[in-house]
Amino acid sequence: MMQDLTVGDPHKLLFKYTIPMFISVAFQQIYNIADSMIAGKFAGEDALAAVGASYPITMIFMAVAVGSNIGCSVVISQLFGAKEYDKLKTAVYTTFIVGFSLSLFLTIAGLLTTPHMMRMIQTPSNIFSDGALYLKIYIGGFVFLFLYNITTGMFNSLGDSKTPLYFLIGSSVGNIILDLFFVAVFKWGVAGVAWATFIAQGAACVLALLAFRKRIAQVDTKEKAPLFSGRALKKIAAVAIPSILQQSFISIGNIFIQGLVNSYGSDVIAGYSAAVKLNTFIITGFTTLGNGVSGFTAQNLGAGLPSRIKEGYKTGVKMALCVAVPFFTAYFFFGRIMMLLFMEDTGSMAINAGIMFLRIVSPFYFVISVKLIADGVLRGSEAMKYFMVSTFTDLVLRVILAYILSMRFESTGIWMSWPIGWCIAAGLSVGFCRKVFSE
Secondary structure (H helix, E strand, O other), X not given: OOOOOXXXXXXXXXXXXXXXXXXXXXXXXXXXXXXXXXXHHHHOHHHHHHHHXXXXXXXXXXXXXXXXXXXXHHHHHHHHHOOOHHHXXXXXXXXXXXHHHHHHHHHHHHHHHHHHHHHHOOOOHHHHHHHHHHHHHHHHOHHHHHHHHHHHHHHHHOOOXXXXXXXXXXXXXXXXXXXXXHHHHOOOOHHHHHHHHHHHHHHHHXXXXXXXXXXXXXXXXXXXOOOOOHHHHHHHHHHHHHHHHHHHHHHHHHHHHHHHXXXXXXXXXXXXXXXXXXXXXXXXXXXXXXXXXXXXXXXXXXXXXXXXXXXXXXXXXXXXXXXXXXXXXXXXXXXXXXXXXXXXXXXXXXXXXXXXXXXXXXXXXXXXXXHHHHHHHHHHOOXXXXXXXXXXXXXXXXXXXXXXXXXXXXXXXXXXXXXXXXXXXXHHHHHHHHHHHHO
């Protein structure tokens, strides 16, 4: 069901719109975490480390998918809010044509360069083969991942955040079941983890495409919409490219950090791999709430109702802070229990490294949550320069500080760089957001 976010109580609308999005991404992160949990429990710490070692590289590919999702969803939200349905359909067709071509190119390039990328992040020799195998299978399914992401972005743009939820629930459950069969029963190790994700993501993609084809056919237009528009592509690219760059540079920064982590051996890699998956779960949740605020902002901006945007921002901040509380509590006070989801040895160096990461980072979820909601307003308003300045500040500080602090505090110094970057970047994002409100 399509939903107009320009009419009605902003608080109730945004809550009903974003909660299904949050649940969707929660299920997506659950099966990402399940990959690591099952690998660690049934294939050992080296398998967990192998999956974790390739994680920053997989996030570069995810960055392209997520950035493209943001680009198309902002533009389509604006067109939907303005009720320009002819242009909306053309923007949809254009996105799919260009998106499929881009994802195919990146798949081929990624498969050809997998060993080079693994060497670039100083992957230890004892986990190199498994890490490269996992990465190749993951990249092989990138077309599915990409098309699924932009399709869910389009559903959200039309005010429908529930349909993607249903696909994510099915995909997540299927992925976990396949993980257990391939790894615990068939003993395929890291390859089993990768193939489970490939199959589950592929099925979700095909079903989402079929459902969206039916949905877009219900949008009435005066005449047949053109299949491609250079103007639509330019408008989408104006939002998508900065978003892709933002996501990519974060991933590149994480590759530098992963390389630094890798220098401390497979135990620290395994601990970091588990802890960063838990951290990514909540950060992705905040980002998703920000995307909901972005869609709300774009629709109301397209409808010429800027006064509603500030109310949406306030609601988004309240929701994000409420979400931060249970995750801070779980990670800070019960970090050992969280780490034991991935590993067996209660006294291992890997578990201790992961616990330290969670205790240092989790108190600052209350800061980063506000930043990511403010970023949602900036994206929805197409204030991409402000958005990029804030994000790159966080990235550059985290990478530089990770190297500097690790000289004194070893791996703990790497974890300390997160809160500092978050705090400074949050101040910038909130300041830019207030500037947008006053314009």
